[in-house]
Every structure is written in C-alpha cells, then in structure tokens.
Amino acid sequence: MKETILIVEDEKDIVKMLDYNLKKEGYKTLVAHDGEDALDMANTKLLDLILLDLMLPGVDGLEVCKELKSERKTASIPVIMLTAKSQESDKIVGLELGADDYVTKPFSPRELIARIKAVLRRGKEKEKLPEVIKIGGLGLDFSKIEVTVKNKPVELTSKEFELLKTLIKAKGRVLSRDYLLDNIWGFDHAMEIQTRTVDVHIRTLRKKLKSAAKYIVTVKNYGYRFEYED
Numbered sequence: 001m002k003e004t005i006l007i008v009e010d011e012k013d014i015v016k017m018l019d020y021n022l023k024k025e026g027y028k029t030l031v032a033h034d035g036e037d038a039l040d041m042a043n044t045k046l047l048d049l050i051l052l053d054l055m056l057p058g059v060d061g062l063e064v065c066k067e068l069k070s071e072r073k074t075a076s077i078p079v080i081m082l083t084a085k086s087q088e089s090d091k092i093v094g095l096e097l098g099a100d101d102y103v104t105k106p107f108s109p110r111e112l113i114a115r116i117k118a119v120l121r122r123g124k125e126k127e128k129l130p131e132v133i134k135i136g137g138l139g140l141d142f143s144k145i146e147v148t149v150k151n152k153p154v155e156l157t158s159k160e161f162e163l164l165k166t167l168i169k170a171k172g173r174v175l176s177r178d179y180l181l182d183n184i185w186g187f188d189h190a191m192e193i194q195t196r197t198v199d200v201h202i203r204t205l206r207k208k209l210k211s212a213a214k215y216i217v218t219v220k221n222y223g224y225r226f227e228y229e230d
C-alpha cells in the first residue's frame with residue numbers, strides 16, 4: 001500500500017522538488033500551500049506523514065504543528081519539519097510540540113527520504129494495536145481473529161473482520177469508501193466491485209455486531225469512522 005504524504009510548503013520550486021522525489025519513491029502526495037490548508041487536509045484526508053515547512057504565510061508551521069499534535073484526530077500523524085539554519089530555536093520548539101523529526105534546508109532528496117522512512121517505520125511500531133482490545137461491549141482478539149459482543153462470539157467473514165480492524169486502527173478518523181476499498185479489497189479488485197461493496201459489508205457487519213454496531217458511524221456521501229472511546 002502506498003503511503004500518503006502531505007507537503008506543506010509555499011515555495012513552488014521546493015514543492016515541485018519534493019513532489020517529484022516522493023512520487024519517484026512510490027509515495028502518494030498531497031500539497032497544502034499554507035497552514036490553514038494543511039490543518040484542513042489533516043482533518044479530512046488520511047495521511048501517513050506530514051512534511052511541514054515552518055515558514056508559511058498566515059498560520060505558521062509551529063502553530064500548525066501545535067494544533068495537529070493537540071487534536072486527538074491528528075495527533076498520531078508523524079510530522080517532519082523543514083527548517084532553515086537560522087531557525088535553530090524553532091526546531092527545538094517544534095520537537096517540544098511533538099514534531100517527530102526535522103530536516104534543515106538545503107537538504108538532499110536522499111537524506112529526506114531516509115528520514116521519512118525512519119519516521120514511518122517508528123510510527124508503524126507505535127501504531128500496532130494490542131492483540132486484545134475491548135471497546136465497551138465489543139471485544140477483539142487480533143491473534144485469534146475473534147470478535148465478541150457482550151462476551152458472546154460473533155462470526156465475521158475475513159472482509160468484515162478486516163473492515164472492522166481498519167476502522168478501529170484509524171482511531172476516529174473518517175475513512176472514505178475508496179480508501180476502504182483499496183485497502184481491504186486491494187488495487188486489483190475486479191471491475192464489478194464498486195464502492196457500494198463497502199456499504200454492503202458495513203451493513204452485514206453492523207447486523208452481526210448488534211449493540212456494538214453504534215460504534216460504526218456513517219459519514220454521509222463520504223465513508224465511515226469508528227466512534228472511538230478511550
């Protein structure tokens with residue numbers, strides 16, 4: 001699965017360079033030219049990493065970082081700051097605010113890609129769900145692929161199980177039908193598999209989950225999210 005990286009930078013030449021090198025490395029890219037755009041995208045798109053320039057018009061990079069890391073919905077998205085040498089103190093503030101790493105301009109694409117890979121790898125380790133989780137009356141055992149509702153076992157198909165797992169993993173973020181389709185049915189799904197396949201599986205999943213079905217929330221015209229209670 002291709003990871004999606006959001007590039008937050010106002011300088012067009014740098015955006016172009018980053019976009020080219022990230023795509024070459026096999027990542028999907030999105031671009032935000034200012035801080036507000038970046039926050040908007042972080043809240044609506046499913047991102048694996050954010051490359052955040054600190055010098056932005058309007059809401060600056062540090063403010064963006066602070067907002068991202070203080071919202072539960074976006075706090076887990078790794079952030080790599082792009083800084084200038086003269087911004088040494090900002091770099092420290094950024095790391096204190098929760099940024100995962102920084103790269104000082106000018107940097108080589110190779111150096112940046114290496115940092116990205118390291119941060120993504122660390123993120124995956126952290127994101128690993130515990131083998132057994134309990135959310136209200138819903139219990140999941142990932143090693144045994146078992147689901148229970150109020151301690152009674154529920155028989156799910158492998159796709160239904162994957163769907164439930166993917167939604168839980170997103171920790172409250174909204175997942176689009178297309179995203180679910182790509183991730184659960186794969187890029188090579190047959191032509192006849194349409195996005196309504198997702199709806200059909202959600203419907204059967206909800207039926208089986210009974211009282212725990214309330215955790216799966218429909219986001220109209222877009223997709224689904226898992227109402228996650230800590």
Ligand code: CA
Pocket residue numbers: 009010011053054055056
């Ligand atoms: Ca800039």
